[in-house]
Amino acid sequence: MTFDLLNPVQLSSALLPDLLLVAGAILLMLMAAWRPDSDARQRTVGFASIGLLVLTMGLVVWMAVSGLTASDKGVIAVDGFRWMVDLVVLLGAIGTIALAIEHNVRDGIVQAESHVLVLFATSGMMILAGARDLMVVFLGIEIMSVAVYVLAGLNRRSARSAEASLKYFLLGAFATGFLLYGIALVYGATGQTQIVEIGNAIRRFDLTNDPMLLVGIGLMLIGMGFKVAAAPFHMWAPDVYDGSPTPISAFMAATVKAAAFATFMRIWYEAFYNMFSGWAPSVWWLAVVTMVVGNVVALSQKNIKRMLAYSSIVHSGYLLVAVTAASALASTAFTFYVVAYTLATFGAFAVVASMQQLGETDARISDYEGLWHVRPWLATAMAVYLLALLGFPVFGGVGFFAKWYLIQAALAAPAGLTILAVILVLTSVISAGYYLQVVRVMFMKPRPEGAPEPLPVGSLTRAVLAVTVVLILGLGLFPSRLVEMTQMNAFPRYPFSPALQMGQPQFRR
Amino acid sequence: MSNEFVPLFYGFNFYLFGLIAIASALLFVTRKSPVAAAMWLVNVMFCLAALYVMLDAQFIGAIQVIVYAGAIMVVFLFVVMLLNLGHAGAVSDLRGNAGRLAAGFVGLAMLAEVMVLARTKFPDAMTLKAVHGLGPVDGTAGVIGPIAGPLFNEYLLAFELTSMLLLTAIVGAVVIGKKRNPDAR
Numbered sequence: 158m159t160f161d162l163l164n165p166v167q168l169s170s171a172l173l174p175d176l177l178l179v180a181g182a183i184l185l186m187l188m189a190a191w192r193p194d195s196d197a198r199q200r201t202v203g204f205a206s207i208g209l210l211v212l213t214m215g216l217v218v219w220m221a222v223s224g225l226t227a228s229d230k231g232v233i234a235v236d237g238f239r240w241m242v243d244l245v246v247l248l249g250a251i252g253t254i255a256l257a258i259e260h261n262v263r264d265g266i267v268q269a270e271s272h273v274l275v276l277f278a279t280s281g282m283m284i285l286a287g288a289r290d291l292m293v294v295f296l297g298i299e300i301m302s303v304a305v306y307v308l309a310g311l312n313r314r315s316a317r318s319a320e321a322s323l324k325y326f327l328l329g330a331f332a333t334g335f336l337l338y339g340i341a342l343v344y345g346a347t348g349q350t351q352i353v354e355i356g357n358a359i360r361r362f363d364l365t366n367d368p369m370l371l372v373g374i375g376l377m378l379i380g381m382g383f384k385v386a387a388a389p390f391h392m393w394a395p396d397v398y399d400g401s402p403t404p405i406s407a408f409m410a411a412t413v414k415a416a417a418f419a420t421f422m423r424i425w426y427e428a429f430y431n432m433f434s435g436w437a438p439s440v441w442w443l444a445v446v447t448m449v450v451g452n453v454v455a456l457s458q459k460n461i462k463r464m465l466a467y468s469s470i471v472h473s474g475y476l477l478v479a480v481t482a483a484s485a486l487a488s489t490a491f492t493f494y495v496v497a498y499t500l501a502t503f504g505a506f507a508v509v510a511s512m513q514q515l516g517e518t519d520a521r522i523s524d525y526e527g528l529w530h531v532r533p534w535l536a537t538a539m540a541v542y543l544l545a546l547l548g549f550p551v552f553g554g555v556g557f558f559a560k561w562y563l564i565q566a567a568l569a570a571p572a573g574l575t576i577l578a579v580i581l582v583l584t585s586v587i588s589a590g591y592y593l594q595v596v597r598v599m600f601m602k603p604r605p606e607g608a609p610e611p612l613p614v615g616s617l618t619r620a621v622l623a624v625t626v627v628l629i630l631g632l633g634l635f636p637s638r639l640v641e642m643t644q645m646n647a648f649p650r651y652p653f654s655p656a657l658q659m660g661q662p663q664f665r666r
Numbered sequence: 667m668s669n670e671f672v673p674l675f676y677g678f679n680f681y682l683f684g685l686i687a688i689a690s691a692l693l694f695v696t697r698k699s700p701v702a703a704a705m706w707l708v709n710v711m712f713c714l715a716a717l718y719v720m721l722d723a724q725f726i727g728a729i730q731v732i733v734y735a736g737a738i739m740v741v742f743l744f745v746v747m748l749l750n751l752g753h754a755g756a757v758s759d760l761r762g763n764a765g766r767l768a769a770g771f772v773g774l775a776m777l778a779e780v781m782v783l784a785r786t787k788f789p790d791a792m793t794l795k796a797v798h799g800l801g802p803v804d805g806t807a808g809v810i811g812p813i814a815g816p817l818f819n820e821y822l823l824a825f826e827l828t829s830m831l832l833l834t835a836i837v838g839a840v841v842i843g844k845k846r847n848p849d850a851r
Contacts, residue, residue, distance in 0.1 A: 270840070274837060307841055
């Protein structure tokens, strides 16, 4: 069935999973506010939230397999890309709430609304996954960000949490200003806010060298760079990920980034495709700087949350390679990479969360010395996540294939990105320095005398760890299943792919 | 009124309000006292409202005054006073008896204006038709219709998402501002 998005009823049907999530979140908000805060209360609301997310996920799967499409004229896309990103985001949200239910006590958080805010942020991300109008994109980013600003500062006893929240809020607002100004200039140049219509206007009026449009795209790129934490706009990420409660750090590093990247990808591919020669050099340099800076700085980190924060910056750089490649293959590689990255990052933060002691905020790498001797399963799971992030064959599971497809996409790109692929491989070698360091510390060092016994791992955290490890290794054994899905779910068509085949948008270097 | 006169008049008003807006914005960012800064921001909002009215967007102009110059600025001032950032004694922009006299005079003048207006009978042609809201009575939809139509049709999703965003912000503010319950554990 093809939705006519100008008809309000059909628009609502196209937004069914989003509406379900929002309605449920509002009900849960009332439920959370009904009784005084207590740990039992936050557990009840948390489990109800997980139930709601699972329901939404079921609806997304149902809509994905029933082969729905929508007219181009509309503010929301109905395609496989949207459903795939929705699934990643929902999976991340379920994991976040599962971790938060058990770790809120350790972080001194009793507000049941914390889970509701995760639901609100998730609804913003789901909007972002399908948004085809810059106004909707902006609102989706804001719904997501406003909820996450608050989530970062949930731990009211910790000054670092407050610092993280304020820093994230101020820099996020600053980035939003860039994004909004960029959107205004793009609207000024094309007279359109709908993404597909912007692409059409660029082609029809030949705006490839229009200065206002170029400045607008540049400002939007800066805004997006902040949101996905690409260097040199990454300065907030380590402090914010470090100061926030660990389940929220996982949420930010994995799902928030995936959603921001999804809309970044959609805007750049569907609206600015014909401007390739205008934006490609900037994104190329952004990718290079992000990969090099992130990897080099990550080497010197002593705190594991900061190390993972720099690792997430590095992966932004890898994903920017997919954006630069601008091909159908690249969009497949992108979706595949987002799945692998989300699973591995989420798992790694879950291990960090379960290693934290009561009321402790500092998570040093030295705490992991000899972990194999006291918590063999936890150490093994952490090793799988780190190897997946590294892109190690076999033991890294799906991470290896993710990086493999990314390099393939870069090499096969119409613009020829051989140098970028080489930099990607070289920086990956550097990243072995800090990923394998943690593995070495866990397995090859003795447990220091007097090191505190890690707290027992709760059953929900265990479930999160088990699911992520099984998915990473399982998809690593059968990557073709996921490739089939992502291939089907790559952008259905490129608005103006013939232009690229004719060699019109040339990559200037 | 000659045809040449209208653009001249229009241009004069445009530059007048534009310059006042820019000057007020500069004063807004350079004032030391937050209260004075907020007041200059009110002035900017009024000038922008005037520019909107000149663009035939009377409704947006009225909303600008009511929402920005009115509601939001009151909240700003409220926060400033709540946090006691005003330090009224130290850097007050209202100094001496002359200022107080001027303020009292302006207040009395406005009160007199309201009382006179309340007693005056206007000819029918000068009054706005209530049916059409604030708009001039020529069209069927008035001034609000062209805004309301797209808002609830084309931009329905964006409109609803805005309410979502505000709800999220409210819940977030409550969660952050809520007093910790010491027994809750």
